[in-house]
Amino acid sequence: MASFLSRLAPVVLTLRGSKRMFSDPQKTLERVEQLRQRPAKAVPPASISRHVDVTSRVVDGWTVFDVSPRSGDSIARAVFLHGGCYVFEIDPLHWRFVAQLVRETGVTISVPIMPLAPQGQASVVVDKVANLVQSIIAGVGARNVSIVGDSSGGGMALAVSMELRDRKHEPLQAIVLSAPWLDISGTDPKLAEIAPSDPWLAVPGTKAAGALYRAELPETDWRVSPIHGDLTGLGPITVFTGTRDIVHADALRLLARATEQGISLDFHVGEGMIHNYPILPIPEGAAARAIVAKAIS
Numbered sequence: 001m002a003s004f005l006s007r008l009a010p011v012v013l014t015l016r017g018s019k020r021m022f023s024d025p026q027k028t029l030e031r032v033e034q035l036r037q038r039p040a041k042a043v044p045p046a047s048i049s050r051h052v053d054v055t056s057r058v059v060d061g062w063t064v065f066d067v068s069p070r071s072g073d074s075i076a077r078a079v080f081l082h083g084g085c086y087v088f089e090i091d092p093l094h095w096r097f098v099a100q101l102v103r104e105t106g107v108t109i110s111v112p113i114m115p116l117a118p119q120g121q122a123s124v125v126v127d128k129v130a131n132l133v134q135s136i137i138a139g140v141g142a143r144n145v146s147i148v149g150d151s152s153g154g155g156m157a158l159a160v161s162m163e164l165r166d167r168k169h170e171p172l173q174a175i176v177l178s179a180p181w182l183d184i185s186g187t188d189p190k191l192a193e194i195a196p197s198d199p200w201l202a203v204p205g206t207k208a209a210g211a212l213y214r215a216e217l218p219e220t221d222w223r224v225s226p227i228h229g230d231l232t233g234l235g236p237i238t239v240f241t242g243t244r245d246i247v248h249a250d251a252l253r254l255l256a257r258a259t260e261q262g263i264s265l266d267f268h269v270g271e272g273m274i275h276n277y278p279i280l281p282i283p284e285g286a287a288a289r290a291i292v293a294k295a296i297s
Contacts, residue, residue: 005282010199022205040089048099074106083151086213097279117212130163146174146296154180158226171235174295182227182250184210185219190249238266242273
């Protein structure tokens with residue numbers, strides 16, 4: 001049975017009006033423009049530094065935060081790519097999720113602050129994130145490096161993994177995708193079936209945001225819609241998906257494609273769960289995080 005907090009989350013989202021914004025592409029684009037004029041903060045909240053060490057560096061023009069354990073440092077490393085439809089900044093929930101993983105695993109997690117669309121575009125961003133991961137691989141080896149992403153960051157994580165594979169790197173230790181957005185076209189018929197029960201997202205607004213990110217690339221390009229990419233040779237993939245989330249349609253297609261290609265996924269379905277439930281402060285999120293911790297350790 002779903003926990004009380006997981007049943008409360010849709011109510012909170014409804015009151016916030018997130019679904020209303022995403023239901024109207026113009027409202028979504030207006031919000032993007034507002035944030036361009038007054039950008040949200042991209043720094044981690046001071047509270048997480050009570051339990052982990054946080055340092056920053058500049059890599060190829062981007063700020064990268066390294067969140068490290070106070071003790072019990074592991075050779076294992078991970079890169080976390082945050083969601084936000086490619087247009088919204090990293091959220092305090094993301095930082096808390098990262099800090100909890102670091103405490104529970106001893107793994108140092110690097111968090112790049114990527115330029116948001118329309119400034120940040122897929123043809124550049126995927127390549128530069130792959131460069132960052134590649135620099136970490138150079139130090140500890142691919143078998144000690146994982147990539148974790150949620151929502152749009154999950155789509156990006158899969159695309160970056162494909163780019164690294166194409167660069168002839170060995171498979172990563174783990175590819176962890178939480179509610180991954182894998183097809184920005186918004187054309188899957190299952191989307192219409194799921195949409196009425198999703199209290200958070202809607203196709204019109206997400207499609208408008210995705211168009212800013214893809215820029216000159218077609219919607220079927222694997223860098224923006226990795227559902228169209230080749231899944232072979234990527235290493236272990238763990239997926240979390242909730243049934244009250246429109247991108248559940250993408251996750252089901254990923255599972256079908258993997259099955260067709262003879263690839264096994266560690267596939268977790270949260271019945272009645274909303275978008276990106278693994279990073280939410282609910283019991284189901286804590287259970288999912290324990291699985292993530294095991295995958296990247």
